[in-house]
Amino acid sequence: METKVNVLDKGYVKLETNNVMGDDLSPVNDAKVSFDRESDEFGDKEGRLLDFLGREGHTSPFRHSFLKFEIHAPLMVARQWWKYVIGSDHAEQPLRNQDPHEAWNESSRRYVTESVEFYIVEADEWRSAPENRKQGSGEPLPLEQGEKLTEELIRNYEEGHRRYQEAIEAGVAVEQARLFLPAYGLYVRWRWAGSLQGVCHFLNQRLAGDAQSEIREYAEAVHTLSKQHFPNAIDALVRN
Template identity: 55%
Template sequence: MTTIKVLNEGYVRLVDHMGSDLTVANAARVSYAKQSFELSDRDIKLIKFLAREGHTSPFRHAITQFEVYAPLMVARQWWKYVVGSAHYEGTGDSLEAWNESSRRYITEEPVFYQPAAGEWRSKPENSKQGSGDIIAWELGEKYTRELQEYTELGLSKYEAALADGICAEQARLFLPAYGLFVRWYWTASVQSVAHFLNQRLEHDAQKEIQEYAKAILSLIEPLFPVSFDQLLTTGSVD
């Protein structure tokens, strides 16, 4: 399984990867001119030690690449991890790259995320961010309908601007932004992915990005089972 559907129209696809748990162990041993050719109990103990003690540089030698299709509100939360990837305390550059599709060059049919009537959440009682319980269905149905009408209005103005010869990079200003699905490639080290997962799998993370984090974990954990078991257990990449 290399693709997982998320939020109906969205998905996460594993494009490529380099390395394994053995890569992590060998990267740590190179200073002693040692190398393993098959993952052993000794290598597993070493990976556990590295994660427990916060020696994270060996985890940056294993790389993963994903294609993600998600609403803009998710993409912009995710993007913070790329911006901050060179600023983890004591770790240096954690190896991340991001390339996103742009409506400057293409005019593919816009797709929007619209919560169903039973998916709207209330504001939290004791926090300025996040969300609370599901609101009453009747109120949710009202806002689903209003969002759909608002989206259709923006879409019609976007299409009219294109038809009148307005360039795509300006016509896109009519598209309602935060629910618009965008597509990007995310290339990141095992350390970077674990840092993302440690924060976005938490119960207080935005639900929509939690769903994408779960998809990332399902795709990457079989490739690096020991590393992720340790990095997500110890939280040493936070």
């Protein structure tokens, strides 16, 4: 069973299989408890029940099952992902202050000076600004222009890293020295745990065609790993 999917140039999503709680039968029986019934194995009838629950928005049975991941991603991806912990409670009450079914713990450069890694956009990966839209991406930029942009990006990373190291060597507190590091391309590592419904809410939005391509690649990895444990439940909730 696959436990880790590499993403982008240095990132990954890793499912902590020892911390997966439940399987396809779990939301079935969590729904059937209303009628004091239970299934011992998953079959066509149970699959139809999951489809019904997902289609009709009866999502509470999906909140009893949990998954936990470790993610290594650029900060620009992490901050988009963070929205699914603070400011959202699944898909039903998006204005609540905190989702009680999700958790997030991130490595902090206030405390550690682990290896500095940056996301390098390859020359053929730069995208143009879209026409008639304020966000998102348009067509790929010409390769020659992309080559220059990648060179400039690497130079910017190297300069920021050099100044970061010099500040530390000069005795500056790590929590301030990190200000020299270019932020949005910096890789960060975190643990994310969520209910099955919370994970599917993330997937529905970040697998969509209008999602930023970098976070969509991470969502595809989460989808691949999660379906190994909840293949029918994921299909019932994720409609993209």
